[in-house]
Amino acid sequence: xxxxxxxxxxxxxxxxxxxxxxxxxxxxxxxxxxxxxxxxxxxxxxxxxxxxxxxxxxxxxxxxxxxxxxxxxxxxxxxxxxxxxxxxxxxxxxxxxxxxxxxxxxxxxxxxxxxxxxxxxxxxxxxxxxxxxxxxxxxxxxxxxxxxxxxxxxxxxxxxxxxxxxxxxxxxxxxxxxxxxxxxxxxxxxxxxxxxxxxxxxxxxxxxxxxxxxxxxxxxxxxxxxxxxxxxxxxxxxxxxxxxxxx
Numbered sequence: 322x323x324x325x326x327x328x329x330x331x332x333x334x335x336x337x338x339x340x341x342x343x344x345x346x347x348x349x350x351x352x353x354x355x356x357x358x359x360x361x362x363x364x365x366x367x368x369x370x371x372x373x374x375x376x377x378x379x380x381x382x383x384x385x386x387x388x389x390x391x392x393x394x395x396x397x398x399x400x401x402x403x404x405x406x407x408x409x410x411x412x413x414x415x416x417x418x419x420x421x422x423x424x425x426x427x428x429x430x431x432x433x434x435x436x437x438x439x440x441x442x443x444x445x446x447x448x449x450x451x452x453x454x455x456x457x458x459x460x461x462x463x464x465x466x467x468x469x470x471x472x473x474x475x476x477x478x479x480x481x482x483x484x485x486x487x488x489x490x491x492x493x494x495x496x497x498x499x500x501x502x503x504x505x506x507x508x509x510x511x512x513x514x515x516x517x518x519x520x521x522x523x524x525x526x527x528x529x530x531x532x533x534x535x536x537x538x539x540x541x542x543x544x545x546x547x548x549x550x551x552x553x554x555x556x557x558x559x560x561x562x563x564x565x566x567x568x
Contacts (some may be wrong), residue, residue: 355412358391358505360516362445363404369440370395370402376437377404378564383429388419391457391503392567394467401558420561447510452479454487455504460520464568467502467559468519468527473552476513479506482550485543490517492543498530502567520567524558 362518374395381393392407397557423429451457474482494501521527526564534540561568 330541334455335462356451357410357412357508358449358451359408359416360409360447360449360505361406361408361459363406363441365402365440366442373404373437373440374562376433376440378562380429380433381564383426383433384423387422387426388415392467392565393562394559396540396566397466397558397561399555403557403558404562405559410537445510447514448508449505449510449516450508452483452487452504452506452515455501458500458502458520460500460502460567465520465522466524466527466563467567468499468521468556469559470517470519470554470556472515472517472554473511474513474515475550475552476551478513482547485547486515487552489540489543489547493534493538496530496534496537496540498533499527527558 363373377393381390384390391407391409393404396403396405410419427536472486474486479486490501490504493499498521500520502520503516505516505518507514507516519527521530
């Protein structure tokens with residue numbers, strides 16, 4: 322029988338080893354730099370939605386003077402009176418500097434924040450990383466619509482479901498009916514969540530493309546494999562605001 326000292330030493334060695342294994346299983350591969358994105362969702366009072374959009378288009382340049390906005394949209398289907406915007410940051414120190422500068426920007430606070438806050442019912446944000454095999458894409462032309470599909474995956478992270486998920490995304494891409502803009506994995510917010518942002522020329526093209534894809538044996542096989550790791554999903558059809566960099 323092992324003595325007490327030997328048991329304690331064995332336990333200590335296991336404790337040192339386990340965090341590395343768990344971290345690998347939880348996160349899987351990730352981009353090498355510190356760049357991340359903040360997805361903000363604002364629920365706007367129905368009576369104030371039109372005015373909110375007008376205020377954003379008029380004054381958002383004051384906010385984008387401080388950091389890069391990827392895009393800003395309103396929800397057409399899958400959510401009502403919602404505004405979704407995505408911001409890019411170099412790292413968490415960069416975001417802290419930006420937030421401080423924004424808070425001290427009297428013109429932004431006076432012309433936009435103070436008037437607009439009463440328009441909002443709720444605000445939510447998530448910190449997300451691009452998956453390592455994806456870069457921010459651009460639509461083939463201006464105009465069109467965006468679709469944000471949100472997947473709630475089973476716990477375990479990309480090390481568990483990443484390969485199957487990527488295969489399902491690529492299977493849809495290979496049909497040629499849609500353009501991939503970005504695949505984002507949550508770091509703060511509801512974990513094991515993936516947001517996939519697509520671009521389509523219009524809602525009818527999207528519908529026809531989806532119908533075609535669902536009859537493609539390669540898509541069916543890839544999706545069938547990936548849904549083993551899926552808990553739920555939802556989507557929204559998004560319309561870019563005139564001031565959005567992604568149009």
